[in-house]
Amino acid sequence: xxxxxxxxxxxxxxxxxxxxxxxxxxxxxxxxxxxxxxxxxxxxxxxxxxxxxxxxxxxxxxxxxxxxxxxxxxxxxxxxxxxxxxxxxxxxxxxxxxxxxxxxxxxxxxxxxxxxxxxxxxxxxxxxxxxxxxxxxxxxxxxxxxxxx
Amino acid sequence: xxxxxxxxxxxxxxxxxxxxxxxxxxxxxxxxxxxxxxxxxxxxxxxxxxxxxxxxxxxxxxxxxxxxxxxxxxxxxxxxxxxxxxxxxxxxxxxxxxxxxxxxxxxxxxxxxxxxxxxxxxxxxxxxxxxxxxxxxxxxxxxxxxxxx
DNA sequence: GTGAATGCAAACTATTTGCAAAGGT
DNA sequence: ACCTTTGCAAATAGTTTGCATTCAC
Numbered sequence: 512x513x514x515x516x517x518x519x520x521x522x523x524x525x526x527x528x529x530x531x532x533x534x535x536x537x538x539x540x541x542x543x544x545x546x547x548x549x550x551x552x553x554x555x556x557x558x559x560x561x562x563x564x565x566x567x568x569x570x571x572x573x574x575x576x577x578x579x580x581x582x583x584x585x586x587x588x589x590x591x592x593x594x595x596x597x598x599x600x601x602x603x604x605x606x607x608x609x610x611x612x613x614x615x616x617x618x619x620x621x622x623x624x625x626x627x628x629x630x631x632x633x634x635x636x637x638x639x640x641x642x643x644x645x646x647x648x649x650x651x652x653x654x655x656x657x658x659x660x
Numbered sequence: 661x662x663x664x665x666x667x668x669x670x671x672x673x674x675x676x677x678x679x680x681x682x683x684x685x686x687x688x689x690x691x692x693x694x695x696x697x698x699x700x701x702x703x704x705x706x707x708x709x710x711x712x713x714x715x716x717x718x719x720x721x722x723x724x725x726x727x728x729x730x731x732x733x734x735x736x737x738x739x740x741x742x743x744x745x746x747x748x749x750x751x752x753x754x755x756x757x758x759x760x761x762x763x764x765x766x767x768x769x770x771x772x773x774x775x776x777x778x779x780x781x782x783x784x785x786x787x788x789x790x791x792x793x794x795x796x797x798x799x800x801x802x803x804x805x806x807x808x809x
Numbered sequence: 810g811t812g813a814a815t816g817c818a819a820a821c822t823a824t825t826t827g828c829a830a831a832g833g834t
Numbered sequence: 835a836c837c838t839t840t841g842c843a844a845a846t847a848g849t850t851t852g853c854a855t856t857c858a859c
Contacts, residue, residue, distance in 0.1 A: 530833050530838060551823085566841045571824065587736040589791060593823070606785050615783045622775045626768070627794065634764045635799035636755050642738060642793040645776065650784040679813060679858050700848085715816045720849065742848070 523580060537562035538573040539582075547612040548586050548594035548605075586614070587644055608649035610656075619643060664692030672729060686711035687722040688731075696761040697735050697743035697754075735763070736793055757798035759805075768792060 520539055521531040537558040541549070549557070555570045574595050577583035586594040586605055594612070596605055602620035607613070623641060631638045648656070669688055670680040686707040690698070698706070704719045723744050726732035735743040735754055743761070745754055751769035756762070772790060780787045797805070 525834090528838085532833070532839060534840070564841080568825080568842080569840060572839085585738070587738075587741060587791060589734070589736075589789075592736060592741040606779055606783055606787065608785065609788070615785065617779050617783065619775070622778070626771045629771070630755055630766050630794060631796075634755055634766065636757065636764065636794070636796045637802055638755065638794050638796040639758070640738075640795040642736060642791065642795070644791040645779060645785070645787050646789040646791070647780075647785045647787040653786055674859090677813080681814060681858065683815070713816080717817080717850080718815060721814085 520580070520582075533562050534558070534565045534569045535573050535576070537565060538570055539577060542574075542577060542583050542595065542597050545597055546614065548596045548607055548614050549612075550593045551595070554595065587642060588646060604643040604645065606645040606647060608652055609646050610648060610652040613649045613651070615649075617645075664689055669729070669731075682711050683707070683714045683718045684722050684725070686714060687719055688726060691723075691726060691732050691744065691746050694746055695763065697745045697756055697763050698761075699740075699742045700744070703744065736791060737795060753792045753794065755794040755796060757801055758795050759797060759801040762798040762800070764798075766794075 517531070517536055517539055520536075524531050524535075538554060540561060541554050541557040545557075551567060551570050551574060554574065555565060555567050558565050558570065574583060578585065578595075581601075582598065583595050584598040584605070585592070586596050586607060588594070588607065590609075594607075596607075596614045596616075598605075598616055600616050600618050602618070603616040604619040606615050606617060623643065627638045627641065630636065666680070666685055666688055669685075673680050673684075687703060689710060690703050690706040694703075694706075700716060700719045700723060703723065704714060704716050707714050707719065723732060727734065727744075730750075731747065732744050733747040733754070734741070735745050735756060737743070737756065739758075743756075745756075745763045745765075747754075747765055749765055749767050751767070752765040753768040755764045755766060772792065776787045776790065779785065
């Protein structure tokens with residue numbers, strides 16, 4: 512659990528005349544320390560240890576803000592699309608544990624480039640963006656379930 | 661726009677003691693003929709030409725049913741996760757036009773296999789499933805917007 | 810005729826908006 | 835002091851559930 516350095520965030524906000532407030536710092540820390548996918552409600556629960564009165568609306572707004580700044584990304588899964596995860600890489604994707612929600616980011620753009628080109632050629636589409644999420648079992652959860660499908 | 665053959669659907673339902681009703685047939689036709697991603701509300705609007713009184717709840721239930729049967733899939737995009745598209749292939753993915761929602765299905769599992777293996781090796785995850793959606797501009801929309809980003 | 814499926818209304822969950830009050834700079 | 839941001843309440847959007855009625859078989 513790395514101790515997040517919030518100074519870069521403060522600077523980026525200041526550049527745009529925006530502010531680093533207590534609630535924002537709380538959410539930023541929660542996300543920076545999160546090693547799993549969190550829903551807005553879960554983010555709020557964790558943020559309350561640092562900023563007791565934080566409201567859910569502020570969590571939503573701050574997650575949007577952090578998403579714009581590129582340090583957080585919404586995780587889309589078949590089961591639910593309500594999770595957010597930290598993202599450190601530029602074009603990274605996520606592998607999510609279906610059991611404990613642990614998330615690991617993986618670099619990925621180069622791997623997909625040939626596929627994207629092939630699709631563009633075959634369909635005539637100009638492929639501009641993609642969404643890739645991987646789901647499975649993290650090492651710890653594999654050990655916990657020696658049997659099971 | 662292919663004329664869908666609903667007999668296979670009727671047979672599959674009958675095998676399980678289930679029924680091919682007017683609303684189900686209407687939704688199945690709409691989806692089979694759809695060349696774009698449709699929200700449940702849009703599906704209902706189209707289905708009403710065949711089945712005027714169809715309710716939104718039935719559309720939801722039927723989309724779930726068709727998803728189970730593997731002929732429809734939910735499409736997840738950054739912008740919205742509320743769309744459904746026909747799917748003909750077994751492990752196909754979708755390319756969606758960000759402007760007109762036109763959707764084309766692409767075969768894809770083999771392309772991803774090496775990437776999935778690499779992720780499994782690097783992260784220790786047992787990778788069980790994945791979600792891949794491509795977004796871009798379809799040929800028609802490229803022509804309509806000779807300029808624009 | 811029987812039981813599966815429908816459609817409405819209502820419940821529920823997730824998210825957004827309006828606005829007065831609070832707080833960073 | 836100024837102006838952004840907050841938090842509440844209420845509005846909105848998407849989806850699910852309960853239940854009497856309808857309809858495919």
